[in-house]
Amino acid sequence: MAFKPNLPLLAFLLLSLFFLSTTLALSLATKDPELKQCKQQCRHQERFDKQQRQQCEQKCEEYSREKQQREREEQQGREGHCNREDPQQQCEKCQRQCREQEQGQHDERQCEKRCEERRIEQEREQGRGREGGDNPRWEGSEEEEEQGNTPYVYRDEHFETRIKTQEGKVRILERFSKRSELLRGIENYRVAILEANPNTFVLPHHCDAEGVFFVVKGRGTISMVCQDNSETFNLQRGDILRVRAGTTIYLTNKDNHEKLMIAKLLQHVSSTGRYQEFFGTGGENPESFYRAFSMEVLEAAFNSPREKIERLFGQQTKGAIVKASQEQIRALSRHAQGGGGHFPFGGESKGPFNLLKKRPTDSNRHGQLYEVNTNECKELEELNLAVSFANITRGSMLGPFYCSKATKVAVVVEGTGYFEMACPHMSSGQQGRQEGGGSQRQEGGAHYQKVSARLSPGVVYVVPAGHPVVAVASGDQNLQILCFDINAKDNEKYHLAGKKNIMKKLEKEAQELSFSIPAREVEEILNKQDETFFFPGPHQRQEGGRAYA
Incomplete structure (x- = not known):
């Protein structure tokens, strides 16, 4: 007996699937502001045709799903903290599964990398649990949420x-x-x-x-x-x-x-x-660039027979x-x-x-700063670079300050904490909310958005010239930051708090006109901090504890 499909039922099922997928997509966009912004950018690309816009939006959805999956895995990891097996064992098992799957070498490396990242995060979570249970992952003026789309x-x-x-x-x-x-x-x-x-x-x-x-x-x-x-x-x-x-x-x-x-x-x-x-050395792994040349060329260049050349560039496979x-x-x-x-x-x-054997340019019980600039070193002068190393005592902070010309590329070497930066180029949609819901842009003036992020070893952040910035160490360990300063020639560092605060150099009349309060009140606030560059942090609760590099 021939099978006769139920056409009304089939049509209903197809319509239901279409409705479900549409609802999921809309729900995804509603819950993820980043996805919504991504799609809007796709739609406003004038050079894209209809198909390219659709492909662009699909990539946005794929990225959002992957992000949500990571968040779910992290949440599951936190909820299962007491019952989970050793993170290293989980990582090894995960990486074995990566190698067993049929996929390209690049995908396999990315899969193994995700396993390793998950292991590191689990070990950090376990470490935090041992150290004090409900302590926040980073300390700020309030509970902050870092947005993942800041370019800095x-x-x-x-x-x-x-x-x-x-x-x-x-x-x-x-x-x-x-x-x-x-x-x-x-x-x-x-x-x-x-x-x-x-x-x-x-x-x-x-x-x-x-x-x-x-x-x-x-x-x-x-x-x-x-x-x-x-x-x-x-x-x-x-x-x-x-x-x-x-x-x-x-x-x-x-x-x-x-x-x-x-x-x-x-x-x-x-x-x-x-x-x-x-x-040039190597063989198959790493591949020697000599292998790109024809054998005839190599025989002539080395004046050696083929078999010897093949042996020379064919043995190394260990990387x-x-x-x-x-x-x-x-x-x-x-x-x-x-x-x-x-x-x-x-x-x-x-x-x-050795930079750390140089006398610190700034030093007190809250931290030390070691610097070498273009005036002190010909090698760096030729590259228009400077290098600095900041060691911030636990619970203390560096700055606020800004650089006149240099862009700082900062690499967190050790410790945890957070940084904040005032940026006139970011919209509130790109970098989280502000305290109290943010302020409105005033006519004729700039609006500064707070860019902030948790810091831990390996994190890199960028501070463009002119952007005021501060870094704060967590309460349990020192925060050490290496900085490469690009475009460093004739760069100056301007202090925005403490003894060297440039605001203290304003005339009384300028202070009154600028802040619209009596000069004595301005001076009282500006003179309150008697340290330089390194200060007690927002949540510092104990005295002493000098930092050492």
């Missing part, structure tokens, strides 16, 4: 893992202009983080970028090979080193227990507008960061020079100097 803050998901082996990894931050035109002025700069396990070797390579390296932790060596000479230097925490574009370098971690971690600011010089490492024996480490370190020297760069070798 970058977290783990904004990094790309370029190199990864069992012995270490290199991560590169996305272009600063990728999410917003507001940072177009620094799009030629990238932040990179190198991590190498104890007793390891980073294979020789060169980059199409000028680099300034800062040793975050660990001990090692770096060898720099130029056309006419080569030099090897010892490295330790606090060392700064310039690496010129095209210089072949290789590194060792000579410590038996501690990882070597280096933060880099890179300014690419290639006409491609992209940053890239080039490995760009490999384990080395202690004998090999000692041999590679045998001719290493100094390292950890006092400021400034010494001699003609252009070796590293």
